[in-house]
Amino acid sequence: MSTLRFIVDNFDEVMYLSWEHIWIVGVALLIATPIGVVLGIVITKHEQFASRVLNGANILMTIPSIALFGLMLPVLAIVNMGLGKVPAVIALVLYSQLPIIRNTYTAIKNVPPSLVDAGRGMGMNKWKLLRELEIPLATPVIIAGLRTAAVMNIGIAAIATYIGAGGLGVYIQQGIARVYPEMILSGAILVSLLAIVVDGGMAVLERLTTPEGIKVQRKLAR
Template sequence: MDTVHYILDNWDYLLMLTLQHLWLVALAVGLAIIIGVPLGILIVRHKWLATPVLGIATIVLTIPSIALFGLMIPLFSLVGQGIGALPAVTAVFLYSLLPIVRNTHTALDSLPPGLREAGRGIGMTFWQRLRWVEIPMALPVIFGGIRTAVVMNIGVMAIRRGDWRGRSGSAAA
């Protein structure tokens, strides 16, 4: 019953924290989409880049989230933002890259070659084929990567406000 009373007494504060949490995740994943989808397109076009780009993104994802937040603090302390939203958004952005880049790469790389040939056959440029044929066909898989990034990072962002700084729940925004 104490939990119910706490929620009822603090609903406005809890709503504010929830909206802040969702905003930070949306910001980080939005930035990852802006960078990750073009990066996925680039590594499909230039195959030699796929291994290093996906390798680096995979290595970043293997770093435990609390350790990555810990690495962000001294880095962002150099610009006066050691603790707060900027290091958290950066960490979640880095975590979001792998599913988005990998799914974009996989979706575009696995399209039937006949689609590209048909586009070439009717005189489409690379950019026209990409816009009108390849991306629309790849969207379900790309959105799967975005969904994975969002779900994964809702949990990762929650660590930002936890006990990891020794002040349970009182972390600065």
């Protein structure tokens, strides 16, 4: 109950920190999506780079976030941006690459070759094929990748408070420092809630972007 009181008493600050959290994650996704999707599509057409790109993204993902912040600090310090929102956003963009690239790559690869063949045989060029066949069929799976990235980033952004990025992680960090359980819990609960809401929202988006013909196909297959 006291946690709820804390949230009510500090409502303005809670709203501000939540907004900050969403902003960091949102901006990171906005930057990461075009990069990841384009890379994912490129490696389906240039298969020789596929394993290298996917491995690279995989390695990025294995670096612990707090270590990545530490690694970026001296580099970004050169341009005086070692701390704050910039390194946080950069880290989230990097972490997002694996789910986005991997899902894009898999989704495009999973378009049945017979369909691609039919399109080519009818005289569709690469762009037409991508636009009219491959991307529409791949979109729901690409969105699923974004969903994974978004939920993951909400968690990582909570840690970014240690490099002064702000967001709901502030409550957790300061709560621990001040031994203030209500503050810790507020931060933790709000971050979790945010993750659940975003996950739900992306699930809806996934459904909305599924082509009508595919929905019909699934319904009939059941």
